Amino acid sequence: MNKRKILFEMKKITLILILFLLIIENSTGQELKSALKIARVKYSGGGDWYNDPSAEVNLLNYIKKHTNIAVNPVYEYVELGSDNLFLYPIIFLTGHGNVKFTDAEVRRLRAYLENGGFLYIDDDYGLDQYIRKEMKKVFPEQEFVELPFSHGIYRSHFIFKNGFPKIHEHDDKPPQTFGLFHKGRLCVVYTYEINPSDGWADPEIHNNPPEKREEALRIGTNIIVWALSN
DSSP: OOHHHHHHHHHHHHHHHHHHHHHHHHHHHHHHHHSBOEEEEEOBSSOOTTSOTHHHHHHHHHHHHHSSOOBOOOOEEEETTSGGGGGOSEEEEEESSOOBOOHHHHHHHHHHHHTTOEEEEEEOSSOHHHHHHHHHHHOTTOOOEEOOTTSGGGGSSSOOTTOOOOOSOSSSOOOEEEEEEETTEEEEEEEESOOHHHHHSOHHHHOOOHHHHHHHHHHHHHHHHHHHHO
C-alpha cells in the first residue's frame, strides 16, 4: 500500500472517530438536558430555604439506582417570580421559619401548578403556620386535605401500608401527609411531622440511622414517581 493510500485511510478513520465522538457527545447532552432535576424554592421571609443542599442530590441518585427515571443529580434553586420556574416539573420547598410570597409569586405559583407543575413541601419544623397561610393565598378556595392511607402515593413505587412514617422526631406529634388539588390532580404534597428531607441529607448532618435514611429516600421516591406519572 503506497503512502498516499495509507494517509487517505488514516484520515478516513480519524473522520469516523470524530463523527462517533460527536454523536456520543450530542446524545449524552440531550439525555442530560431532558433528565429530571428538582429545583429548591428560594423564598423570602427569613426562613432557611437553603438548608441541607445535599438532600435533592442524594434523593436523585437514589431514584437513579432504584427506578428507570433519567435524572440529573444537581442542586439548583429557583425563585417563584422567575421564568425558569416553568423549566422544572417538580419543585421542593422546606425550611424552619417564616415564608413569604409576594402577590406576583402567588399568581406565578398558581399558574405553574395549574399547568402541570408539582410542589413538594417538607416541614423541617417551624414551617407549618407560615406555609399554610401562604398556600391559602395560592388556593384560597381549598384547605390542605390529609391523604388517606389508601391513596396511590403510598404505593407508587415502594409500599407504605400505614402512610409515610416519621423520619426525624421534633415534638412527638403524629406524621401526616397533606395535599392540594387542581381539577382532581394532586399538585401539592405537604409532609408534616415526617421530615424525610432530613433523611436525604448526607448522613453526618442529622445522624439518622441507616434504616431511617432508607425510609426517607423511599418516601421521596414515591413522591417523585407519583408526581411524574400522574
